Amino acid sequence: MEKVNINQYIRSIELNSNKISSFVEYPFCLPAIRSLSILDFHPKVTFIVGENGTGKSTILEAVAVAYGFNPEGGTRNFNFSSNDTHSKLYEYLKLIKGAKIPKDGFFLRAESFYNVATNIDELERECPGLLNYYGGKSLHNQSHGESFFSLFMNRFRGEGLYILDEPEAALSPSRQMSMISRMHQLVQRGCQFIIATHSPIIMAYPDSVIYEIKHGFNKVKYEEAEHYQIMKAFLNNTEKMLNVLIE
Numbered sequence: 211m212e213k214v215n216i217n218q219y220i221r222s223i224e225l226n227s228n229k230i231s232s233f234v235e236y237p238f239c240l241p242a243i244r245s246l247s248i249l250d251f252h253p254k255v256t257f258i259v260g261e262n263g264t265g266k267s268t269i270l271e272a273v274a275v276a277y278g279f280n281p282e283g284g285t286r287n288f289n290f291s292s293n294d295t296h297s298k299l300y301e302y303l304k305l306i307k308g309a310k311i312p313k314d315g316f317f318l319r320a321e322s323f324y325n326v327a328t329n330i331d332e333l334e335r336e337c338p339g340l341l342n343y344y345g346g347k348s349l350h351n352q353s354h355g356e357s358f359f360s361l362f363m364n365r366f367r368g369e370g371l372y373i374l375d376e377p378e379a380a381l382s383p384s385r386q387m388s389m390i391s392r393m394h395q396l397v398q399r400g401c402q403f404i405i406a407t408h409s410p411i412i413m414a415y416p417d418s419v420i421y422e423i424k425h426g427f428n429k430v431k432y433e434e435a436e437h438y439q440i441m442k443a444f445l446n447n448t449e450k451m452l453n454v455l456i457e
């Protein structure tokens with residue numbers, strides 16, 4: 211990884227295990243959390259990848275909430291709540307921040323994006339013109355993928371901290387490639403990204419670190435990551451693999 215850069219917004223997190231009284235219940239029962247002590251973030255892009263249910267959203271949400279974002283997503287000014295189910299993990303995390311304070315930020319989670327879009331419409335009624343920052347059109351009046359993409363293209367401006375949970379959820383493969391280009395522009399404008407993803411396309415962005423959750427957080431190279439290997443094997447041997455899958 212690039213040498214620690216105090217100009218990044220979040221340098222690392224530390225789990226304060228001494229404060230945890232029991233590792234039996236969620237989220238402390240998750241192997242990824244039980245084994246967590248310190249996790250260093252890349253100054254530009256940090257990917258967290260791994261199987262379903264390994265704890266990617268749990269850790270991302272805790273980092274976002276500890277940083278002051280609304281657990282359901284949005285900017286740090288969003289404070290709506292439709293479903294108060296976020297874990298207490300953030301209370302046990304120590305954020306090691308860098309020297310710079312971001313001028314922008316967004317916590318995007320695919321699963322509650324609908325509620326964020328509703329909140330943006332409500333804010334537009336209170337403060338007309340706000341929608342221009344989101345492409346000038348209600349996110350509800352765009353397709354799921356269009357609205358996600360609109361957010362990346364218009365709302366994410368630079369010098370920002372962006373925490374994204376499965377941003378590929380609604381994006382076609384070609385839009386995922388466009389997302390890499392946009393991410394690169396934003397990185398060059400001083401942004402830091404922390405991204406949980408299943409997308410072998412998005413996680414190809416080179417100026418990054420990839421943590422793959424198995425029992426803990428393991429730093430892996432792109433080609434070593436399971437998502438990459440499985441997708442590559444499938445595309446290179448589709449017929450063979452289908453024969454096995456639907457035999």
Ligand SMILES: Nc1ncnc2c1ncn2[C@@H]1O[C@H](COP(=O)(O)OP(=O)(O)OP(=O)(O)O)[C@@H](O)[C@H]1O
Binds near residue numbers: 236262266268297
């Ligand atoms: N509020 C909750 N209470 C109890 N268990 C939970 C809660 N939220 C999540 N879990 C469990 O914790 C585990 C990790 O969930 P999490 O959503 O962090 O996984 P993930 O790696 O993001 O998965 P995916 O790739 O499917 O999005 C899962 O087994 C899930 O069922």
